[in-house]
Amino acid sequence: MTTPTKSLEASTLSLLALISHSRNLLSSGSIAPAPKPSTDNPLDILHDIGALTRAHTTKLSIAIRPPNIIYDAAARCVQDITQFVVPPLLATVELMSPKQHGSTLYTAVLRAADNTLAALEEFAKEIPEICRAGRARGREIGWRARDVVESHMAMLKDAMAELKEWLESNDDDDEDDEADGEAKDEDAFWDAPKKALAKDDTEAREKVDASLKKMKLVTILLNAVVKRRLAGEGKLQDTQRLDTIAELAKSVANSGDDIGMGYYEDNTDEAAEAQKEFEKKAIELAELATLANDGNDDSFSKWFRNCRDAISKNG
Template structure:
């Protein structure tokens, strides 16, 4: 290898090392409570979602060039060095600045948007680390050959996916991201309702008089436990036929949870899709309150299902009440429009409160 090529390879290796260190530093900052706490506030900041979109598109272009240069002969470390230096000096810091803007002005950018931006930027950084490691392997000769090419292209594709997910935030904006997440949580509630309904409508398994290898009298430590094993396995698969009060409670829960699902639909249509976006300064805290509870309710419903499967009626009533109280709280926070006036949702909300009990 000529001296110039050796020097170029060493320069590339040094730049990869420093860029990996930069990525590690940025990732640690993103993991902190506030990405803005360690940096000075940006004056007259632009739209951070626009920055993320532009930086993502630019990074995709750079990554494509890096990948092609890495897998094609002859290997030219100096060309790759130029591109990585550009990435480290533009795309990566721009993404960090965008996250900082979200963090520093929460009257415009809700906290859930900032957290989502952090999550997606962190994924881009993680995939960039993998790509840089693969470029280093190729430059050192350990990534050459078909396997090396495949790994490099694979890493590039994953970086592209992460960049596309990051750029998507601009298309979604605040309202679109809120709708996307709330639809996912609503679908989780629908699935839970369907599972509870199927569990309630299934006939209890009849195992009396049937010989089970697991319950054979010759098995050590199992004698006399057949009834308890039956209870455990039957409860997990279907509602016991001799529990009419439990069945009535499940029926009541299913009806109330269906109304909770209707609340999600109404909020999506009347409150989330109509969110004024960055122009709605002062409403960020309100939509954050909605998103916190909308995210939490499916977890409460999951807890409720567990109590039913455990055949614990008393605890099921407690958890069901907790779920409904939380849903009512969400409806109350969203009862008026963003300008503080009554509207169609206000009237619907009152009827919904009466219907859910």
């Protein structure tokens, strides 16, 4: 499968080859003027080609602006210039005739056409270097995003372990002895209030268990994001997507902590709100990881969709 980066590189090489060939034709006089007057006004056509050239080069400049290089869009811009700018420019020059338009104007058009091609050539030569710099920046952000996701995955696992331990505790402990009561109270203060869940509180236990199952599923999602989208064959290059993935991983971990605090403080409404936010951010993360660099499905897309759907299910 041709990657967007390879497609841009190949398109740029094709454009450079076409420009080089076209400039040689202009400089060698191989562009033959029209043998008879043309019914079309070549100057009007050249004006339209100039506007088209500006439009395509502007879009290309935006697409290859670091650090968020959009490789597939840039490749399309280069292909459009190759197809819709250079050949029509040469064809229009052929419509010019020294006899019909005067040798001075004819010479000026040849010079302007060559200047246009020279400018496009210089622009195209810069694309590989810009892409190399963009890839280096992308790798830097990719490593940073991976570190962030892995650290927040660890935080979520810690929150799960703590919530599970709390779920499995009971409220049958003996009252603290008066002698060590103050020490126990101090520990309880620093450890945050965690009133043990009664064994017969079936409804609450089912809610906590459901939360733990979703948290477990999201840790699997985070691990897949690290392995499939921050490394390996499906590694993402779009720095904006990488930054957003890191932000979502942080939001998911924070919401996981909030779920636990809601239960510990016997605030079911707070736990429920945290659960909604947790699932919302996890779904966004799964959707963001679904598509490959080129915006299309790859071998990992189906798994991420299935994971998103599993997180979306009630219970």
